[in-house]
Amino acid sequence: MLFTKSEKTFALIDGNAFYVSCERVFNPKLSGRPVVVLSNNDGCVVARSDEAKALGVAMGAPYFKIRKPYEKAGGIALSSNYTLYADLSSRMMSIIGQYSDRQEIYSIDESFLEWTGFRHFDLDRLAVDLRQRVGQWVGIPVGIGIGCTKTLAKLANRLAKKHPDFRRAGICNLTALPDAALERYLSGFEAGDVWGVGPRWAAKLARQGIRTAFDLSRVEPAWVRQHYNVVLERTAWELRGVACLSQEEAPPTKQQIVSSRSFGRLVGDLASLRQAVSTYTARATEKLRQQGSQTQALTVFLHTPPFNTQEPQYHPSVTVRLQEPSSDTLTLGKAALSGLERIYQPGYRYQKAGVMLLELSSARVEQQVLFPQTPGGTRARSSRERLMETLDRVNREMGRDSLWTASQGIHRQEASPNWRMQRGNLSPAYTTRWDQLPQVKAI
DNA sequence: TCTGGGGTCCTAGGACCC
DNA sequence: TCTGGGGTCCTAGGACCC
16 A cells, blocks of 8 residues: 555645735736735845746745846836735734634644544535635635645645646645545646755755655655655655644644844944844734733844855844743833943944844743833832733724834834835735725725 | 763754645 | 745654653
8 A cells, every 4th residue: 555544634724825816805906917926125025926927937036136137028026015914914914714723823824724524524615615705805816736744735725726637626635636646746746846855955956866646655764764865864754744733723822032133224333233122022022912912031143244245244143031921012122222322333234123032931920030121020020011002902903103202213114214115016004004995996 | 902871951043834 | 236934743873861
């Protein structure tokens, strides 16, 4: 027997060219045309429509390098609008979640559903219905892959997008296939395209004669562990139909939280860096409170531009330990600035700064400290907690950046100091700002 | 000649994912 | 001129413990 069929069933649903599809929902002029969405500062291509792919635009391509020929060919480039994508994502995910009580939201555009025990249903029809509903209710086209392990569901999802046998329907169900057919599809599937096989391992596997997903499924898993590691061994098992990965329904709380940005232009002065670091700390700390955690150490780092060899290079970082765990924007902001002062060297032009919060723990577990630094001890701290609750509530209800600390700079975001990122072609916040709602004009 | 055995914790680095 | 941002897991090796 070539393949084991695990008792489980997984479906992987993801949005096609998700960011581009989000833009198209509210701007029909974009349909049928080459469209790309760019990373922050309009740096790299992070999403491409089929038409853009057909023009040969590569994922991750620096936009300035392809801009001229791309625009000449009628291509459109948009700055990324994460507010819009996050909102459409949550709508899409809630519809997908109607098709199983076991949903894992894997990324902004991908979701696993566990369909174990659903085999008395017609899974293909279920998938057709799901796809149609998401299309009608949110306007995002999705692809669906079904397999008896998550790795096979991922692989099926890819076949649903690329393979002529499935592309029309956008659905590929590997659980319904006989072994011979499964072997045929896996043999036509490059090992490097398997989930969990990156470029390094793909190259090493190829040197050892393992070129397709089928090849990888035939290798002795123990051998894989010996020559690679346990992660790739699991992948090999999963390709055979032995489920090693299970559904992670409740997202685990993060072990670290990072907030960093490249600047709109190179920055050399400490005052601007202080504003940037304060802003990133505030953002990271807000995320920290959202997941109910506190941190005991944070790292501040700076980077000079990596691609410009003319610039003198300097990549300092420093970790600042706190005396007691905290989730307070003011406390952490102060700690971050003290770290910045320690690593800052004049004479360099920096391209990026960032803050990482480490050693996270639940804020509900009260750690007693021998000599609390807050004057007045617990009472002073609880008033700080109330301040943070208010800060978060105001920013939640009145919009992000309604309330901020003076160290972040006294201008509103729109004033755009020199370190803010550039977003030259940003679409409106169609679904999250009253003043930017789409309008329908009567003729 | 011959130098125990079993364990934890921490860090750095390497690989992967979207 | 112009090259994103945010994560995870695993392994090896060193320090240290009894």
